[in-house]
Amino acid sequence: MCSRCSNKAKQWWSIGISALICVLALVFGVAWPLIVRSETEKLLLLQPGSQVFENWKEPPVPMYLEIYLWNWTNTEDYRSDGYKPRLEQLGPYTFREIHERVDLQWNDDFTLSFYQKRIWHYEPQLSTGDLENDIVISINPILLTVGFATKDNPLQSWLDLMINASPHVIDSPFYVVRAKEILFEGHDDYFLESLLYIVEQAPEIIGDVELPPFDKFGWFYERNESKTYDGKFTVGTGVDAFETMGMMHLWNNVRQTVFYRGECGLVHGSTGEIWPPFQEYYNTNVTVFSPDICSSMSLEFDGDFSLHGVDGFKWKGNERPFDNGHRYIETECQCTAPKEECPVLAPGVLDVSRCKWGAPATVSYPHFYLADQTYRDAVDGMNPDKEQHEFVLALEPHTGVPLTVKAQLQVNLMVKQYGLTLLEGIPDVMLPILWFRQRADLSEELANDIKLLLILPDIGMYIGIGLGVVGAICLGLALYFSLIIWRTDKSV
Known part of the structure; x- marks a missing residue:
């Protein structure tokens, strides 16, 4: 003063x-x-x-894909009395996963359309086993798909005759392949090549049988660096309203897919990597849309979570996503059979046959975790564990940033004879083929940035x-x- x-x-x-x-x-x-x-x-x-x-x-966050293969170790006596498949878990075969968004299109309705490339690089130092030389024995998925697709079709007798008359093309119901072939490299399947040739020359002979559009078979064949495999996504930008950010509006330009009835075919939920900020996530479920199953998964709120000093909430996969209408009436539309015949499958697996070119495929949690006991009893080798096999997602609610993701699913095939001579005596089981874990954790550096952002107010x-x-x-x-x-x- x-x-x-x-x-x-x-x-x-x-x-x-x-x-x-x-x-x-x-x-x-x-x-x-x-x-x-x-x-x-x-x-x-x-x-x-x-x-x-x-x-x-x-x-900026490293993401990894860990793949486990199921090796069928006792195929030599599969026609014996009291037989049960014995499965051995191989892996994990670990890959660094990179996502690239391409062909971005900003729309007038505050949405963004894009394609997604997923790029995988093998990480041998993070893997168990030898991707190059490990041998895997499993059911022939192409043979199984043909049997499943023609089980009520007059064409089946003709196809069965062709199979039996061509032992040089296919003489066993099993694949015996290297791990790298059944995953990304692809296996030379002469039966598949023959079918594709027939389709090209005389498509009316095959009729409505849908075949994978590839010349080889591998569960991830031609997916690495593919722009179109996952489809076209249209998500909200959040400019009009925060709650729309990252939420699916359309998939392949449609709001309702043809793979499931009613609500089960509705395209909704997040793609999993970005979530709306400033939301009241406490004690509410969240939904993730997955192109791998052509559907959405609802995850159950599971309390508090913290990583690198950043607090958030956690969600888990419960019985509901694969229930098929047994305990949750709203999941009845997951059944792909005529409505009056549903439910067909016991709880714990989701029929994705329409999503996967007509293959008799289902998806479950690894080791049939949370699935009906009958699935685990039908094969040897299942050891479900909550810590190892639970589907987990955690978010920081203020920013909507994922803190941790551990998305894990198992691919199974519905194995039956399906009227084919070559499958005669094959056990009637839900056969696990592989399971994968997609994991990512917030880095400490990004956690520090988030903490600073949170304390600024x-x-x-x-x-x-x-x-x-x-x-x-x-x-x-x-x-x-x-x-x-x-x-x-x-x-x-």
Whole structure:
């Protein structure tokens, strides 16, 4: 305070400065959080230049795909009495997974359309086993698919005759292949080649039998770096409303798929990598759309979660996604048989045959975790474990950033004779073929960025409180001096 000012000036200066401090306290306490919220919203929307968009386009978090193969070890006596398949788990064969979004199209309805490339690089140091040389024995999926697709078709007798008359083309119901062939490289299947040739020359002979559009067979054959395999996605950007960000609007330009009836065929949920920010996620379920099953999965809220000091919530896969209408009436539409015949499958597996070119395929949790006991009893080698086989997702709710993802599913084949001579005596089982775990964890570096973003509103509040205390003290002193000390105007 100036020593040469009049007492009147001192009064005005002291009260003015105190009031200014109080106003600054109010600005930091009220306006600062609003400013931070506004700037944070710009970072978290899916739009060009935002941090979320850049992280979504080139994810900074390492992602891995771990694949386990089921090796059928006792195929030599499969026609004996009391026979049960004995399965041996091989792997994991671990791959670094990279996602690239291409052909981006910003739409007028605040949505974004794109294709997704998934790129896998083998990581031998993170793997168990030898991808190059491990031998895997399993059922021939092409033979099984043909039998399944023609089981009620007059064409089956002709196809069966062709198979039996061509032992050089196929002479066994089993595949004996190397791990790399059954996964990404593909296996030369002469039976498949013959069928594709017939389709090319005389498609009416095969009729409605749907074949994979590949010249080899592998569960991930021609998927590596494919732009179109996962389909075309259309998701909300969040510009119109936060709750739409990252949520599926369309898949392959449709809102309703042909693979399931009613709600089960509805395209909805997140793609799993970006989620709406500023949402009340507590004690609510979330939904993930997966092109691998041509459907959505609802995950159950499972409490609190923390990673690298960032707190969030966790969700898990429960019995509901693969229930088939046994315990949850809304899952009845998962059944692909005529409605009056449903449910066909016991709970615990999802029929994905229409999604996978007519193959008699199902999806479950690994080792038939949470599935009906009959599935596990039909084969040897199943050891379901919650810690190892549970489907898990955790999010930080303020930013919508995933903290951890452990998405794991098992591919099975419905093995039956299906009227084919070559499959005679084959056991009637739900046969596990492989299971995979897709995992990613928030890095410590990104966790530190999130923690800073989360405390920014509090920093303003604490500064506001501090300035408010200082301002109140200054105002009190100003009033004291003005009323007691500077009552008379004594200029110096």
